[in-house]
Amino acid sequence: MKKSRVVLLRCESYDDDAVFKTVRRGLELLGGLESFIHIDERVLLKVNNLASSKPEEAVTTHPAVFRAVGKLFKELGYRKLSYGDSPGFEKPAASLGKSGYTRIAEELDIPLGDFDTGRRIDFPEGRAWKSFDIATAVLQSDALVSLSKMKTHALARITGAVKNQFGCVYGLNKAAFHVNLPSGTQFSRMLVDLNRLLKPRLYIMDGIVAMEGNGPRGGVPRPMNCLLFSTDPVALDATFSRLINLDPSYVATNFYGEEYGLGTYRSENIELLGDPIESFIAYDFDVVRKPLHFKSDNGNEVLVPxxxxxxxxxxxxxxxxxxxxxxxxxxxxxxxxxxxxxxxxxxxxxxxxxxxxxxxxxxxxxxxxxxxxxxxxxxxxxxxxxxxxxxxxxxx
Ligand code: SF4
Ligand code: SF4
CATH class of the missing domain: 3.30.70.20 (Alpha-Beta Plaits)
Known part of the structure; x- marks a missing residue:
């Protein structure tokens, strides 16, 4: 079986030059952008803008990471770029402006995608959920590039590469999932299906300053000094889990991500490239580490201890x-x-x-x-x- 590759690189500040060089090296180690995305394709850079906030609060993907990725795509000759996200509550354009993305996007001449409207897309292959209301910006792109933030999450323990695609569901349609899928397990299975539908080509995680504790918005910034790169969101989130001393199998999106064929969380199936993981591990990272017991779809599934x-x-x-x-x-x-x-x-x-x-x-x-x-x-x-x-x- 071919292993999933995850690149882990040290980056200790949001200095534009340092982030750009790290992003460029990370994508080279992963095999080069052109091996994932053709130069003529329409590329959507999907940031995590849960809610408008200052970059130093560690709620959103830092704008410096968005800048570095956008600049690299431009330098390599990609011309059909757009960016955006559907925040939890606010209007996308205003919220992205307050979070610091709009100014950078204008500098780089990257237009905002339409996250205000969308269309229902059926997904009969879904194991947990079979239709999603997807934003127009996503539907109008050929290749989705997921720029996630390394954070804790009250419902799912962590929010990272897999969870970032929830913002591809536009507007208030997101709320319906919370009502229909109240348990963390159900919600995570839906997220795995959403990723199987959207199939982002590339996942980059901002872990330079992560969020620990009361995430995904009320926690405390915690420097983790790294950027991660992969084409496998489960392997990427599993590496994030290991970085914070959390058993990857305790994260429902990892468990069901493996079961539904989205990726792998097992270390024997992941090839780690870049800097050695040992020097990054935060043993005291503030995250709930209680054991959970998931069962496959054929068994009785539970989330509680x-x-x-x-x-x-x-x-x-x-x-x-x-x-x-x-x-x-x-x-x-x-x-x-x-x-x-x-x-x-x-x-x-x-x-x-x-x-x-x-x-x-x-x-x-x-x-x-x-x-x-x-x-x-x-x-x-x-x-x-x-x-x-x-x-x-x-x-x-
Ligand atoms: S259902 Fe409970 S946890 Fe969810 S938003 Fe309402 S009060 Fe908060
Ligand atoms: S808890 Fe208070 S400050 Fe927070 S959202 Fe509710 S009303 Fe606003």
Whole structure:
């Protein structure tokens, strides 16, 4: 079996020249851009712009990485370039401008793709999901280049190469997935299908400064000093997992990515090129490392730890990790309420005139963590009740 290649290279700052040289070397080591994408093809550079934010907050793919990749494509003679993303909440153009991409795109003469509109695409081969509302920009491109950010994620543990394609679903269509696929396992299987449909040609991950802790928006920047390159998103995310001392098989997109044929997370099937991984590993990276038990589609699939399973779904629903608002950080903007995809909302302002932060109705809450993801103030944390921690939700 041919191994999946992942290139891991040291890059310790967002200095334009340093990032450009690292991107160029990474793609050369991977085999050269022209071996993945023909010079005449229409190429879409898909950044991770979850929400408008400053580059130093580590929420988005750093604009310097976008600049380096765009510049390299231009220098190599690619002329049909576009870029973009569908953020979780805002209008794409305004959000990308606030995050620092628009100015660079104008410098490089790369137009913004249309992420405001799209079309439903059937995917009968989907194992977990069989149709997706895909943005026009994606449909109008021949080759998708996925520029992801190395971050933690409340629902999926990590967000990286596979998760980045969720922004190819345009507008509020993303919310429907959270309602229909409330468990992390179901959601991850859908993400794997989405990647099988879109088949990005190339994946580049910004791990120069990653996010640990309360990701994907409210966490803490953590220098990891690296850029990663691959054509296999599962192998890339598995390498990210190893870099943060997380067993790759505990990540649902890795497990189902392998099962559905998207890629491989197994080290024996991955050829690591570039700098040795040992010098990058952050053993104390703040991520949940509890063991999970996935089963293939033919078995009973679960996401919770063994002991919690034995307690039953009622207990899990009551005591599973849940969002919690830190009142003193809340500015009562209401973005979390708007982001909640549950009909009738699982969190609401109760006091008239927004005199107090919104309150949760945990019996309605499906634990999708959209509210935590969208809060601009880092005011929503993921709380893990004691009983759940005792029965296996331990950080190692
Ligand atoms: S999004 Fe954050 S800051 Fe705004 S109301 Fe919700 S918890 Fe408060
Ligand atoms: S309250 Fe938050 S976690 Fe619960 S369903 Fe709404 S958005 Fe999802």
């Amino acid at each position: 063994q002991a919690a399973r034995t307690l039953g779904s009622y207990v899990t629903q009551r005591w599973a990790p849940r969002p919690r608002i830190v009142d003193e950080n809340c500015i009562k903007c209401g973005i979390c309420v708007d982001a909640c995809p549950v009909e009738g909302k699982a969190l609401q302002f109760i006091k008239p005139g927004r005199k107090a932060p919104p309150e949760y109705n945990y019996s309605k809450c499906i634990r999708c963590f959209c509210c935590q993801e969208m809060c601009p103030q880092k005011a929503i944390e993921v709380e893990t009740p004691l009983i759940y921690r005792l029965f296996g939700d331990k950080k190692e």
